[in-house]
Amino acid sequence: MIPYSRQSIDQSDIEAVIEALQGDFLTGGKKVGEFEEALANYLGVKYVCVMNSATSALHVAYQIIELKEGDELITTPLTFAATSNTAIQCGATPVFCDIRYDGNIDERKLEALITPRTRAITPVDFGGNPLPIQSIKAVCDKHKLFLIEDASHALGSEIDGSKVGNVADMTIFSFHAIKPITTLEGGAIATNNSDFYEKAKLLRSHGIVKKELWNSDMVLLGENYRLSDVACALGLSQLKRLDSFIQRRNEIAQYYDERFANNPFFTTIAIDAPKKSARHLYPILLDRTLWCSKEEIFKTLQSKGLGVQVHYKPVYQFSYYKERFGEQRLSTAEDFYRAELSIPCHQGMSMEEAVHVADVLLETLSAIKGCAR
Numbered sequence: 001m002i003p004y005s006r007q008s009i010d011q012s013d014i015e016a017v018i019e020a021l022q023g024d025f026l027t028g029g030k031k032v033g034e035f036e037e038a039l040a041n042y043l044g045v046k047y048v049c050v051m052n053s054a055t056s057a058l059h060v061a062y063q064i065i066e067l068k069e070g071d072e073l074i075t076t077p078l079t080f081a082a083t084s085n086t087a088i089q090c091g092a093t094p095v096f097c098d099i100r101y102d103g104n105i106d107e108r109k110l111e112a113l114i115t116p117r118t119r120a121i122t123p124v125d126f127g128g129n130p131l132p133i134q135s136i137k138a139v140c141d142k143h144k145l146f147l148i149e150d151a152s153h154a155l156g157s158e159i160d161g162s163k164v165g166n167v168a169d170m171t172i173f174s175f176h177a178i179k180p181i182t183t184l185e186g187g188a189i190a191t192n193n194s195d196f197y198e199k200a201k202l203l204r205s206h207g208i209v210k211k212e213l214w215n216s217d218m219v220l221l222g223e224n225y226r227l228s229d230v231a232c233a234l235g236l237s238q239l240k241r242l243d244s245f246i247q248r249r250n251e252i253a254q255y256y257d258e259r260f261a262n263n264p265f266f267t268t269i270a271i272d273a274p275k276k277s278a279r280h281l282y283p284i285l286l287d288r289t290l291w292c293s294k295e296e297i298f299k300t301l302q303s304k305g306l307g308v309q310v311h312y313k314p315v316y317q318f319s320y321y322k323e324r325f326g327e328q329r330l331s332t333a334e335d336f337y338r339a340e341l342s343i344p345c346h347q348g349m350s351m352e353e354a355v356h357v358a359d360v361l362l363e364t365l366s367a368i369k370g371c372a373r
């Protein structure tokens with residue numbers, strides 16, 4: 001099976017982990033700060049605070065802005081559930097904004113959803129495709145809202161030559177196994193705001209500050225969301241290869257773009273200059289006439305060794321959300337969910353494998369019977 005995404009672990013990663021395992025501090029040592037500094041340098045931001053997952057980082061970011069009961073948070077339904085789950089955990093109500101047909105939130109529809117209760121907007125760079133973050137920032141500034149960007153797919157993505165992570169109040173990254181780089185599980189908040197950074201560090205570790213000798217104080221109600229030194233050693237090693245990972249994924253994506261141009265079965269999502277995507281996903285959007293056969297297409301591709309996946313079932317369709325917030329339907333998100341398939345695209349693939357994926361995909365789709373429009 002060729003999975004839609006996969007980690008790449010090499011000898012240098014293994015050696016970095018072994019060295020960290022033999023060190024004096026498995027957690028709470030120097031590797032944490034080193035990884036944070038390396039990430040901050042890579043992104044061109046002032047501060048990075050790493051945590052044990054992007055979910056934890058989102059939860060901390062919402063706590064930093066003191067999101068609470070009665071507040072509303074505008075976000076996209078086309079994401080992993082953690083983006084809005086963590087806001088609900090703070091007591092807030094998620095308000096879902098429809099998307100554009102490229103998977104990113106439709107920034108033109110944000111303003112109509114803002115109420116006196118709205119506190120923040122959390123968009124997602126879908127698949128690594130950078131958001132029109134300046135337009136979203138302008139909406140946030142005008143209405144005095146916080147902007148928290150869930151860039152879990154987009155470590156290394158760029159817009160106008162600047163890395164994703166420089167514009168929002170806080171930007172969230174994920175180092176889950178199959179995200180752009182991995183620390184097994186892991187995540188981070190990037191920010192240029194020193195207060196947010198100091199609070200993030202406190203909330204990550206119980207809200208406890210060390211004083212002199214044995215004395216400490218607890219000043220905020222925090223969690224244990226720390227990332228270990230062993231994980232950070234792996235992250236440091238992975239980060240060195242991130243640009244080569246992105247280059248490889250873009251080579252595969254470019255081949256797909258050319259191979260699939262004008263095919264009768266599906267469209268792809270163009271990512272043109274001045275944007276550069278980390279290409280966490282390569283989504284294809286099936287033609288309407290194939291939507292009724294999507295289960296058959298999915299099963300056939302899987303049986304032929306293509307580890308395709310669907311990103312995402314709109315979050316408001318989950319039973320927890322329906323029971324708590326009622327039924328909802330956003331038309332472009334619904335269409336996108338019916339149309340989307342993520343096909344294999346990752347740095348561990350050879351060009352021959354990419355050709356094979358394209359061959360199998362086109363051959364499978366030409367054998368599928370479509371349905372009426």
Ligand SMILES: *Cc1c(COP(=O)(O)O)cnc(C)c1O
Pocket residue numbers: 052053054055056079080082083124150152153173174175176185186187
């Ligand atoms: C993966 C992902 C998360 C959660 O990341 P974890 O590190 O697994 O907690 C959050 N948001 C999006 C958009 C993701 O893809």
